[in-house]
Amino acid sequence: MVSQTALPDLLGVSEERVDDNRLYRTLDQLLPHKAALEVHLRNRLGELFELEYDLLMYDITSTYFEGQAEGNPLAQRGYSRDNRGDCKQVCIGLVVSRCGMPLGYEVFSGNTADVTTVEHIVEPLEKRYGKSDRIWVMDRGMVSEDNIAFLREGNRRYIVGTPKSMLKKFEHEMLKDDWTNIRDGLEVKVVPWPGRGDDDTTEDSD
Numbered sequence: 500m501v502s503q504t505a506l507p508d509l510l511g512v513s514e515e516r517v518d519d520n521r522l523y524r525t526l527d528q529l530l531p532h533k534a535a536l537e538v539h540l541r542n543r544l545g546e547l548f549e550l551e552y553d554l555l556m557y558d559i560t561s562t563y564f565e566g567q568a569e570g571n572p573l574a575q576r577g578y579s580r581d582n583r584g585d586c587k588q589v590c591i592g593l594v595v596s597r598c599g600m601p602l603g604y605e606v607f608s609g610n611t612a613d614v615t616t617v618e619h620i621v622e623p624l625e626k627r628y629g630k631s632d633r634i635w636v637m638d639r640g641m642v643s644e645d646n647i648a649f650l651r652e653g654n655r656r657y658i659v660g661t662p663k664s665m666l667k668k669f670e671h672e673m674l675k676d677d678w679t680n681i682r683d684g685l686e687v688k689v690v691p692w693p694g695r696g697d698d699d700t701t702e703d704s705d
Contacts, residue, residue, distance in 0.1 A: 537603050538627060544600060552628070554597040556636040557620055559613045563588040577610035592620050603627070613640040618649055625653075634658060 506512050512521075529536065544550055561579060563586040568574035574587040581588075588609035594602045603624050607616060621635065635650065639660030650657045661669070672690035680686050 534623075534627060541602055541628070548600075550596055550598065550600055552596050552602065553632060554634045554636060555594050555602065555624075556597070557592065557594050557617075557641070558638060559590050559592045559607075559616065559640075561588045561590045561609065563609075573606060573608045575609035577608075578612075590616075592616050594620060594624060614643050614646065617641050617646045621650075621653075621655070630655070632656075639663075 504514060504517055506517050507514050541552075545552070561577070561581065563579060563581055563583045564571070564574055565586065568587045571587075571589070573589045575589075576584065576587055577590070579586070579588060590607040590609060590611045590613075592605045592607060594604070596602055603620075605616070605620060605623075607619075617637070630653070633656065635655060635657040637657070637659045639662045642659050642662050642665070647659075666673075669690055672688070675688075678686040678688045
């Protein structure tokens, strides 16, 4: 019979004692070392695969629990991406590199709004890896006036989706025919941010 795990060789645990419960309990022991493990893996993978971290993409997903999840204070009812509003859930914020390699994550309570998580993700990762010359990429669910101000105050570069509620501010410029074709199916234009002068611009795409 071919062995299905290397744990007996690595940890001295016999194969018949490797079960789901043992593996999940091991994760509890790793959690306090989460930040150190993320830094180690980021550095090691960067060396092995010459990964680039100049562009970081951030998004949130959720995962729900069957049952009451009474032992998990983060388990709350909120917007369910799985259409399971009847279940408690947690939200998971994940940052990946341009090639999709995970760089870091945070777990939020299940009733957390995406827009409230930006500072809680950006600042810890900057403290861990430095600001460098990165571009943060986020969808429109992360956008608010406060978050834009936060990103700008730190001289951060970013690409974010424009919420529909804000599109009205750009309507006049967007209706003009001076769009630039980047590639098939993608046109862009740079327009001044309304009320903030010519030095403040945004880039729209169609």
